[in-house]
Amino acid sequence: MNFRFQNLIGAPYRGGNAIISGDTLLISPVGNRVSVTDLIKSETRTLPVECSANISRIAISPDGNFLLSVDENSRCLFINLRRRVVLHRISFKKPVFAIKFSPDGALIAIGVGKLLQIWRSPGFRKEFFPFELVRTFADCDATITALDWSPDSKYVLAGSKDLTVRLFCLKKLSGFNKPFLFLGHRDSIVGAFFCLDKKSNKVSRVYTISRDCSIFSWNYTAIESNTNDLQGEMADPPSPGTPEQRSSEENKILESNNYDDTKKRKNFDGLNDDLDEKCEFLLHKGRWELSKKDYFMQAQAKLTACDYHRALDLVVVGFSNGVFGLYQMPDFVCIHLLSISREKITTAVFNEHGNWLTFGCAKLGQLLVWEWRSESYILKQQGHYFDVNCLAYSPDSQFLATGADDNKIKMWTVSSGFCSVTFSEHTNAVTALHFMVGNRCLLSASLDGTVRAWSLSSYRNFRTFTTPSLRQFVSLTSDQSGEVLCAGTLDSFEIFVWSMKTGRLLDVLSGHEGPVHGLMFSPTHPILASSSWDKTVRLWDVFEGKGAVETFPHTHDVLTVVYRPDGKQLACSTLDGQIHFWDPIDGLLMYTIDGRRDIAGGRLMTDRRSASNSSSGKCFTSLCYSADGNYILAGGSSKYICMYDVADQVLLRRFQITHNLSLDGALDFLNSKKMTEAGPLDLIDDDNSDAEEGIDQQTRGKLGYNLPGSMPNRGRPVIRTKCLRIAPTGRCWAAATTEGVLMYSIDDSFIFDPTDLDMDVTPEAVDAALDEDQPQRALLISLRLNEDTLIKKCIVAVKPVDIPAVASSIPLRYLQRLIEAFADLLENCPHLEFILQWCQELCKAHGHSIQQSSTSLLPALRSLQKAITRIHEELADACSTNEYLLRYLCSTGTKNG
Incomplete structure (x- = not known):
């Protein structure tokens, strides 16, 4: 149950501004989350922090420690980027379209509607009022859209939709009560920037850029000023708690606690002293002249x-x-x-x-x-341009395939979150994906009437399966041997069976009276299970040609069907929100889980009932068993994904896939203030609105069908889960949602979960056994403690000569934990031969036991296989490169000789 949010893939960017920190980290908004991409390591990770709505603006501090994110609801999060946690929260009264840290990191300039606000940046320490408003400028006549700081952090350029750029001084000085205006543009301002003179390293020019593709250059000429003219005074008296009102003792305590942002605060607090001193260069005491107008000449853009x-x-x-x-x-x-x-x-x-x-x-x-x-x-x-419809994990859990309404299939590397290849041969929405067992082949079904086979070694479509007349496929599966594949249709209610080797159509299974949305072969028997909207689940004997051998009737439409990994149980979900568990051998209903109350939650804008009373339309459209078959994941037309214990039929945990209020169905209680006579205020089209920031509102998806009894949504995107898949290793699972593909994995942090605890089983006992040169006893104690660090320490401490004796003495109940430790060590440990020798001796000593307990050890064995396969591929690439390099060096040496 210890699954935590790991990553969000399928949507690298959804709107807002992107920034680069430290020259290598690319930070971009993805809906209401923030994604961080390492451009050197080619890895992307999404922060677990969620904003209340889609993010419109982000800003990062100069040192790269802090991140500010502002969403469409004007709610701001102050995030520690290194620790990936939220430090502070604040809400603004108007929309924010521009935000920027000062070069010294002490201040933050924020354009809140027509106001330019200067805030003091919070630091690492805890404060009751972390954000402190320093100044507010109310000179702009329209929304502020662009900001830029001078290098000395004393002046701010602010461009707005009133076609004007203004130069503000941080402190109100005598003779400078009004900002300087840069006029002449004929459209809203997009950017305003200070330019430095390379010789003097001082501001010499300002560039202003407007939406009508024009850029103006403004030159600065300094004028000498007297010392008396430079003395300024604060516009407002110091507020309680400022440095002027603190005692000397309080200042000493403050300086000792604030060890990280002391310099930033001193720079700001000493700004008056800097302005009081004689300075020959002040932007408000010089002359600004428009020197040049240039145009980018992009017609109709x-x-x-x-x-x-x-x-x-x-x-x-x-x-x-x-x-x-x-x-x-x-x-x-x-x-x-x-x-x-x-x-x-x-x-x-x-x-x-x-x-x-x-x-x-x-x-x-x-x-x-x-x-x-x-x-x-x-x-x-x-x-993907539209929502993701289907997912599939590769047998080694290293890759994840996604298919969407944009007719494309994408392969994602799970470890890095990057898309490695895109297949775009389909001409309609991709509805189902399936990896073949034992070979590098991916199958896909689409509404264009074709089932295609893709080679993952050459990345091409090597076979296409079609029908005599055009059909729309919505489900797909293959048997364990990979000899035949089956696809269910949306329109003709049939199941087509092809030969994988020849591509010939073998059989057409008829009998269903509704769309066949669920197909799966039994893991242990050559029996095909199918579910349909005709309220039945049917079992088919495909190889003997006997047709339907069993029919399981239901009272509502059946949406999907899955087999348990041992093949002894069959689960299916119905339109009334229930999950039925069948014994496929005896044909008996084992038990039923009523999930209507578990999945209920979230009220649509068009709903007439409250979320607590509206359970109609709430159902599970995707089911997935765990690798060991002990629990089942269920997701569908709700913001929740439910995890149930199969044996006890109880809800173990409920995952909320998003808290994004920009999506429909996130709130349980709607705000009555947003209801008008014409309907919800958020769904009323405003033709005069200028949707420049972020993604335009659109109805994602273009599938030509909906669930039975459901109404198509014509407003905002609705929160839902279309597909769920658990990795063969059992360590992570993925969900195709409206927000993208959410990935959850088991947290690697230490959780005290001993298997056989006693008074003598302590970490000190492990160290004592290692000191006495008893690696066997130390390993057993660490396995009983079930602490990952101690287990790995004891494994590495065993001498290669003693590995066979220690491996044969490991009890059977500790094999799974030991194999998981080997898989983790192969990912990070440099001792490859040593770990492989451990695996070999463990298989020799416990081969029969491993074969008998294959079901319980399957997730751990697949994790080990994944690690070995990855290392094998890396070594093969390195050897191939070295081979060509040696050939080149040998040929070069021969020519020179």
Whole structure:
């Protein structure tokens, strides 16, 4: 039951702005979560932190420790990026479209509607009021859309939709009560940036960029000022708790506790002293002149994203037609002008060194990192355009295949979260996926009337299975030997059987009177189970040609059917929210789980009943047994995924797949203030709205059918789970949801779960046994304690000569735990031969016991197989590379000789 959220794949980017931290970490919003991609290691991880709605803006501190995320509901989270936890929360009264940390990290500039607010950045320590409002500027006449700090953190540029860029000074000084205005643009401002003089390293120019594809250059000329003119005074008296009102003792205590952000606060608190001193360079005491107007000349397109790199004096811009441009300033020389898609570019950003460009397209779920000098891709990821319909784990649990309504199949590497290959031969929605056992082959079924077989070694479609007349397939399976495959149809209610080797149609199974949405072969017998909307589950003898050998009737439509891994039980879910368990051998109903109350929750905008009273339409559309068959996962038309104990028929745990209020069905109680005579306020179309940020509202998915009795949703996307799959190793499972593919895995953190505890079984006893050169006794004690660190320590402490004797003395009840430790060691331990020798001797000593207990040891053995297969592939690639390198060196040496 110790499953924790691990990752979110299938959607690398969903809208908002992307940022790069530390020159290698790409941070991008994915719905209401934040994804962090390591561009060097090619790994992506999604933070377990969730915002209340889709994220609109993110910002990161200069040191890379803190992350600010603001969602569509103007709720802000202050996140410790290293620890992946939320430190503070705050809500704003207006929408936020611009947010940025100051260069010294002490302050945060936030555009809250028409207001520019300057907040003091919280630190590592705990505070009652972590966010402190320093200044509020109310000079803008429209929403603020762009912000930039001066290098000294004393001035802020703010661009807004009132076609104006304003220069604000952090402190209100005499003679500078009003901000300087940069005028002349004819559309809303997208970006405003300070430019430094390379010789003096001071601000010499300002660039302002507007949505009508224009960029203005403003030159600065400094004017000498007297010392008296520089003395400023605060607009408001110091608030309680500021450094001016603290005693000396309180300041000493504060400085001792605040060990991480002391420098930041001193920089801000000493800002008055810096302004009081004589300074020859102040932006508000100089002269600003418009020196140049340039236009990007993109007809029928709007400028939607931009960024500026000060060190290289480069500007990158993205347009609504999918074109981006890179320009050298101040001469406005076009370096690159390329098209990466046909949809709007919603984010464009430089990395720290300026050699990589990051682009995001929210509508396509596309995220690109491009090296502009060599014109090569560093990262190229794209999610599914529509919802994911089906999932399938590879037999070694290293890959996950997804099929969606966009007609595409994608292969994802589970360990890294990256998409390795995309198959796009289908011409309609992909509805079912299945991995063949024992070979590298993937099967897919689609509404286009074809079942295709894909080779995972050559990445091509090597066989296509069709029917005499066009049919729409919605379910797919194959037998354990891989000789035949079966597919169920949506329109003709038939099951088609093909030969895998020849591709010939062998048989057509008729008898169902509704769409066949569930198909699965028995793991132990050549029997096919099928479920249909005609309220029946049928068993078929495919190889003998006897047709339906058993029929299990139900009172409601049957949505899916699965076999337990030992083949002794059959589970199916019905439209009334119940799960029925059958004995497929005797044909008897064993028991039933009523899950209507468990899955109930979440009220749609169009519902007339409350969430507690509305149980109609709540049902499980996907079931999946665990690797050992002890529990079953069930998900469907709800925000919950339920885990049941099969033997006791009790609910063990309930996973809520998302808390995103931007989706329909997340709230149990609706706000009556949002109800109007025309219906819910969120579902009323506003033709005058300017949907520039994030993904436009659309009804995802294009399947031409719905569940029986359900109504199609024409508003916001609805929370639901379309498919559930548990990895063959049993250590993780994945769910295809509206938010993407959620992956949960067993937490590796230590949990005290001893198997045979006694007074003498202690960590000290393990160390004492190792000191006395008794590795066998130490290993047994560590296995009884069931502490991962001690078990691995004792395994490594055994001498290679003593491995056979120690392996033969291991009791049978500890084999599973020991095999799991071997699988984990192979992932991280450099002693490959040593661990493989352990595995070999363990199989020699307990081969018969392992064969008899294959069901209970199957998850651990598959984890070990996964680790060995991965290392074998890595060594094969390394050997192949070295072989070619040696041949090249030998041929070069012969020529030189």
